[in-house]
Amino acid sequence: MNRLLQKERSIVTGVPGTTRDFIEETVNIGGVPMRLIDTAGVHDTEDALEMAGIRFTMERMDDAGIVLFMVDCSVPLNDDDVDIYNVVRNREAILVINKIDLGDEGGVGGIVDRLKGLPWVEISALYNKGIEELKSAVFRVVTYQGGFGDVPSIVPNVRHKVAIERAVVASKRVVAGLGTGLPAELLAIDLKEALEGLGEIVGETTTEDVLDKIFKRFCVGK
Ligand SMILES: Nc1nc2c(ncn2[C@@H]2O[C@H](COP(=O)(O)OP(=O)(O)OP(=O)(O)O)[C@@H](O)[C@H]2O)c(=O)[nH]1
Ligand SMILES: [Mg+2]
Known part of the structure; x- marks a missing residue:
């Protein structure tokens, strides 16, 4: 979120469950104005506040034109990742593989193999790497540059x-x-x-x- 907006909007900490309320901002990607929403990461928790945040995540995801599904390539995929994959695999979604500064090539290959079918981009949010590629991927999905198929996601009227x-x-x-x-x-x-x-x-x-x-x-x- 912060890298796409080029400002410190979402709080970033090493504590899982940092984002609870969703955060909404407007961003312009390749001339297309979009509403970008950062939501709580989905993981197993008993904490009522975190559970409320995760419920928001599922609702926002339902309404979203595109889902940016971010996974951490420095640790093995977990069941939550696979559950989210099963929700987004048949929708407009981009797999965003983060922390490539920590992960090895094999790790990324394994993720793409397991979460197949989605367009994917490798980034390092920490080192601001791959953000332009991510923006291009978003632009391609919203303007539908994949050939014949469904009609484009964004049409002015x-x-x-x-x-x-x-x-x-x-x-x-x-x-x-x-x-x-x-x-x-x-x-x-x-x-x-x-x-x-x-x-x-x-x-x-x-x-x-x-x-x-x-x-x-x-x-x-x-
Ligand atoms: N090495 C490395 N660390 C990163 C990268 N991106 C994020 N981090 C670190 O990962 C930790 C979690 O980052 P957050 O942005 O809070 O993660 P989040 O997915 O929003 O987590 P929740 O809000 O808790 O769901 C922080 O310590 C970040 O500095 C990256 O590309 N590389
Ligand atoms: Mg967060």
Whole structure:
């Protein structure tokens, strides 16, 4: 949290259970404003205050657009790490392997092997290492630079969302059509549909709906 914000916002101590209430700040990553939330680390405890903090962690994690799942590579993974992995493995999450100043290469390899499937970044929060790589990983996940798949996580408004979905669905049909050897004339229909979806965003396709809005707002010669 502190390294991403470039300020001392969260208390850091060697005492497990330091963070209890979650701490929320705004951060700009690659031009995308985000709400960053630091929460209590999840571990077995009987302490009522810590348990309340861990409950917050689970709730915040449920609501989060992306989870930065941090593990310590200087000690073996524990059951709590694996439990969190099972919660986040099918979500937008980045595995953040911290304390690489202490861990050896084999340790990191073992972690990635065990917690597989997540994009991962190695950092040393203490020595401010790997933070730019972490920011790039977050940026990639929010802007979805992984190819076709789900629609991007961040879309400025519903009109853009609908347009992107239209383009993605049509593009997938083109890819499928290429695979099955569909004739070019038929592929062209889907390709045009995809282009029109993107065109709605960059302003090259004008739909009735957008024209209506323009007339309503600006009364252009109506
Ligand atoms: N060597 C090393 N120590 C680190 C690194 N990052 C954090 N630490 C140390 O690890 C200890 C715990 O750090 P915290 O930031 O309080 O850890 P936390 O995960 O927020 O812990 P809780 O708030 O208790 O859940 C502190 O003594 C830090 O100085 C790192 O990259 N390398
Ligand atoms: Mg903390």
